Amino acid sequence: QVQLVESGGGLAQAGGSLRLSCAASGRPFSLYTVGWFRQAPGKEREFVAAIDRSGYTTHLADSVKGRFSISRDDAKNTANLQMNSLKPEDTANYFCAAALSTWTHYYTRASEFDNWGQGTQVTVSS
Numbered sequence: 001q002v003q004l005v006e007s008g009g010g011l012a013q014a015g016g017s018l019r020l021s022c023a024a025s026g027r028p029f030s031l032y033t034v035g036w037f038r039q040a041p042g043k044e045r046e047f048v049a050a051i052d053r054s055g056y057t058t059h060l061a062d063s064v065k066g067r068f069s070i071s072r073d074d075a076k077n078t079a080n081l082q083m084n085s086l087k088p089e090d091t092a093n094y095f096c097a098a099a100l101s102t103w104t105h106y107y108t109r110a111s112e113f114d115n116w117g118q119g120t121q122v123t124v125s126s
Contacts, residue, residue, distance in 0.1 A: 001026055001027065001115060002024050002025070002026040002027050002029065002031075002032060002098050002115050003024065003025045003026050003115075004022055004023070004024055004096045004097070004098060004115055004116065004117035005022070005023045005025075005117055005118070006020060006021065006022050006023075006094065006095065006096050006117040006118065006119060006120040007020070007021050007023070007120060008020040008021050008120060009094060009120030009121045009122045010121075010122070010123070011123045011124075011125065012086050012122070012123070012124050012125070013086075013124070013125055014086060014087055014088055014124055014125065014126050015085060015086065016086050016124075017082070017083060017084045017085075017086065018083045018086065018122060019080060019081070019082050019083070020036070020080065020081040020083065020094055020096075020120060020122070021078055021079070021080050022034065022036075022078060022079040022080070022081075022096030022117060023077060023078055024077045024078065024079070024098065025077065028074075029072075029074050029077040029078075029079075029098075030053060030074040031053070031100055032053065032098035032099060032100055032101065032115070033050065033051065033052050033053055033098070033099055033100075033101040033105060033106045033107060034050065034051050034070070034072060034079040034096065034097070034098050035047065035048075035049065035050040035051075035096075035097045035098075035099075035106070035107060035108070035113055036048040036049045036050075036070060036079075036081045036094060036095070036096060036097070037094070037095045037097060037110055038090075038092035038093065038094045038095065038122075039092055039093050039095070039119075040091060040092040040093075043092075045095070045110050046061070047061050047108045047109070047110070048060070048061050048064055048068065048081070048094070049061065049064065049068055049069075049070040049081060050070065050106040050107060050108055051070045051071065051072050051079065051106060052101070052103070052104050052105055052106040053101060053102070053103050053104070053105075054103055054104055055071070055072050055074075056104075057104055057106060058070050058071075058106075059106055059108060063089075064083075064090075066085075067083065067084050067085045067086075068081060068082065068083050068084070069081075069082045070082075079096060081094070083122070086122075086124045087124060088124050088125065088126045089124075090122060090124050091122060091123050091124050092121075092122060093119040093120070093121050093122075094119060094120050094121075094122055095116055095117055095118075095119045096116070096117040097110070097113035097115060097116050097117070098113065098115040099112055099113045099114055099115065
């Protein structure tokens with residue numbers, strides 16, 4: 001198992017930026033593909049971004065393409081979600097997730113991840 005702790009959430013104005021971090025401990029982080037999800041009140045958890053173990057292949061939800069990016073630093077056991085050009089509709093609780101996988105595989109469905117952080121709240125004001 002790997003334990004995940006998110007940080008970096010907070011209040012931002014529309015058009016602003018935030019950088020979320022996911023700190024991992026336990027088993028080597030390099031064994032895991034990583035995903036970011038978000039959940040707004042009254043809505044289902046939705047996929048935001050994923051990165052494979054190599055760090056070279058990423059996938060972003062259409063709603064965040066061109067604004068968000070995902071990266072990882074296995075030497076520091078962290079994964080990051082850079083969020084630019086924030087919109088009020090980005091307001092949600094953001095979760096980091098990890099799953100064991102092959103080197104170039106990533107997942108986009110929440111059911112495929114078995115390790116989750118507690119979440120960090122992002123609020124974007126208009």
